[in-house]
Amino acid sequence: MIQTKQLIKRVGDKVILRGVNLSIKEGQTVAILGPNGAGKSTILKVIATLIKPSSGEVLINNKEIKKHALEVKSLIGYLPHASLLYDHFTPLENLILFGKLYGVKDVEKRAKELIEKVGLSFFLHEPVKSFSRGMIQRVAIARAIVHEPRIILLDEPHTGLDQQAIVILNKVILEMKAQGTTTVMVTHDFKQAAEICDRIIIVKNGKIVDDFMLENNNLDLVFDKYALLTEGVV
Ligand SMILES: Nc1ncnc2c1ncn2[C@@H]1O[C@H](COP(=O)(O)OP(=O)(O)OP(=O)(O)O)[C@@H](O)[C@H]1O
Ligand SMILES: [Mg+2]
Secondary structure (H helix, E strand, O other): OEEEEEEEEEEOOEEEEEEEEEEEOOOOEEEEEOOOOOOHHHHHHHHOOOOOOOEEEEEEOOEEOOOOHHHHHHHEEEEOOOOOOOOOOOHHHHHHHHHHHOOOOOHHHHHHHHHHHOOOHHHOOOOHHHOOHHHHHHHHHHHHOOOOOOEEEEEOOOOOOOHHHHHHHHHHHHHHHHOOOEEEEEOOOHHHHHHHOOEEEEEEOOEEEEEEEOOOOOHHHHHHHHHHHOOOOO
């Protein structure tokens, strides 16, 4: 489903990615862990077609994303650090706008369902600018999945969410997984990674330093492997 081949990203004389090779199967839920500045968000941005690698390539469904950018974009739902929402629009207006961009059918119905799903029905008509950080993150999650993408790329999705919203988000990811959606999630939250993901990738200094399957939500294994590879930096 997702393949990266020898991705290298340089900015000036700084090397951010140093040859990232990845192969992710359809329906997998993958967590990318690693210290600050390791290159995790950069990997997501390259896969999301937001930035170009200096060399190397990304294939989605065996198609090179450079050559099939539009088609690939419609398959992807990307949740970045910044919400991408329009501040003075309500959640409903935001979701309808993004839904229309992606050609979603019955867009108002879909938008309302999603807003209900993320627990914001009460705030349907309030402008997003009046929302708290966690509320904005809830709308941003709904925005990222409005077009029912086959691949979701989530950059620290649990940040700022309260316990209820964490449960909602995990449920959304697992429901989408059950329908065959592929998830790649960058996170510092090992507990959520272990709860949702069946594969863990650890990135350090722009390279993948570990890549293993996770069974039975084995959180201890994640901590142990991470501590070993990052020399105690947790
Ligand atoms: N546009 C850019 N110009 C210069 N340096 C950049 C640029 N984008 C990223 N970097 C650098 O690349 C490195 C990796 O950044 P990235 O955002 O991918 O890290 P990260 O692993 O997501 O870190 P964090 O856990 O803090 O979010 C950092 O050292 C960052 O300063
Ligand atoms: Mg990051």
